[in-house]
Every structure is written in C-alpha cells, then in structure tokens.
Amino acid sequence: METAETRAEQLSIGEVAERTGLSVHALRFYEREGLLVGPVQRTAGGRRRYTPVDVDWLLICVKLRESGMPLADLKHFAELVRLGPGNEADRLRLLDAHQQRVEAQIQALEECRTLIAWKAGVYAEHLARGEAGGLWDPTG
Amino acid sequence: METAETRAEQLSIGEVAERTGLSVHALRFYEREGLLVGPVQRTAGGRRRYTPVDVDWLLICVKLRESGMPLADLKHFAELVRLGPGNEADRLRLLDAHQQRVEAQIQALEECRTLIAWKAGVYAEHLARGEAGGLWDPTG
C-alpha cells in the first residue's frame, strides 16, 4: 500500500481529519468558509491533498477554537496571513485580544471552580454527618 | 416610590435581570425550561416576584453556565434540589463531574495561552526587527 508519506507527505482529507480531530465534514466546511490560508491542492481526480503546512495551520485553528475564538476571527486571521507580510501588527493585535479573553476565561473558570468546590464541600459534609441535617435550602 | 426592598425583598423580573446579568427573556426562558427550583411567585396581577433565594439560585446558575455546564445538567440539578433532601449524593456527583470538566478546561486554556503567547512573541520579535524578516509562513 502506498502511504501518504511516500507522496511527499501530502495527506488526504481523511488522514487530516485523524490528525487534527476535525471531521472531514468540518474540514470541507472550514475550507468553504475561508478559514484556510490557501486553497487546498487537488489531485487530477479532484481530491484534496493537504500539505504539512496546511495541517499545521489547522492544528493552530483547533487550538484557537478550543480556547473559544469564533470562526469569524479565525477567518479574519487567515485573511491577514493570506495577504502576506506587512500586516503583522494586525495579526499581533488579534492574538493579543484573544489572549486577553483567554485569560479572563481562565479567571472566571477558577472562580467557578472555587464556588463548585465550596458547594461540593457542603454536600460532602452533609453526607458525612449522615443525611440528618435537613439540608433543604436550594442554594445550599 | 415603593422600592423592592419595602416589599419584603421581593424583586421584579427586571430587577433580577439587572442583578444576575441575564435578560428578562432568558429569565422567562429558564423558568419555562424548568431550570428553577420552585415556581416563581406571582402578584395578584400575574407578575413574577422573585425571592432572594430565587436570585441566589440564579446566580449559581450563571456561574455554572459561565463554566460551561449545559442547560440540561442545570435542569437535572434543579430537579434534584426540587425533590428535596435525600439525593445529596447525586448532587455531589453532578458537581464533581462538572468540576473535573472545569479543571480540564482550565488546563486546555492554559495550553492555548502558551501557544498564543509563543505566536504573539514571534510576531512581536518580527516587528521589533523592522519587518525585514520576510515572515511568510502561514504557521509563523
């Protein structure tokens, strides 16, 4: 069997799906939406052939999505990269803005964690005391 | 003007919206969906009157939502509380499960932050060097 690697490291959509965790549907969707930096190459028969660079970009996309970047921003970022050198300041602004949102999100999650830990503690203590507390306060 | 406080601390839907950050639409939606512990009291004229306990519950809901708990889980939690004492172990399980998701999420976000910081650093350095680097790598 001829592996992907023997063809100069170009991957099929299915292989890319495996490596990125995105579905093949999602990969086609991302491409349609203009989230990729360049158009994906095709075989003579019309099948997509992804380069390692495409895959790296997709892996970055996945990380940015995981951290809550909307597709619209990702698209904007892709457009900037597509335009080539000269707009690095814009790209940096975009990333900085996102980084701040990520940090705010981490903060918020840590607060939630505290609240949850506290509530879980209330229940755990209640259970340890043998359910006799009559804990009937919706907020308790 | 008769304030909310003069009426035994009961609040109108608008006041609750202000205090919780939820819209009045969302408040009615949450109620319809069974996310509240009890039915909200009404005035003679049919307007909702929220007690401080209702508000506290909603504030918890907001925190849990912020940390990514789906409405379905929130509903489940509300049902458990509605059933009264005796199922504290179930409530604890639900909270523990969520806490683990929150911690995984914090982990993931911190990884994203690292990636973003690294990429932002690449751009910043590039800019500092005066844009002469020819930084034309989609992943750079």
Add this chain to the structure above:
DNA sequence: CTACGAGCTAGAGCGAGGTCTAGATCAAGC
C-alpha cells in the same frame, strides 16, 4: 472488470441557547 470504500458538491438539517414579536395587561404618575 467489478466491487467497494473514500471523496466530491450543493444544500438541507440540527442542537444549543437564547432573542424577539405581537398583542394584551398591569400599575404608577399626572
């Protein structure tokens, strides 16, 4: 040659989580 799985396109569909509208009612101030 045939079969069969992977890929193709265009476009419909879906689940989550609200948001908004229409048309009526309530309540406070003048």
Add this chain to the structure above:
DNA sequence: GCTTGATCTAGACCTCGCTCTAGCTCGTAG
C-alpha cells in the same frame, strides 16, 4: 381617566458551528 413603561403569553426566529444527505466520481484491491 389617561399615558407610559414594565410585564405577560405563545410562539416564531436567530446565530453558531457544525453534521448529514443525495447522488455522483475516483481509485485501488481482487
């Protein structure tokens, strides 16, 4: 009484981010 603004209900509608379908083509193994 009249006006004005907040609320009421039921239900339609919306955005986001995919996901799935139909009907066809490609390409590799047997």
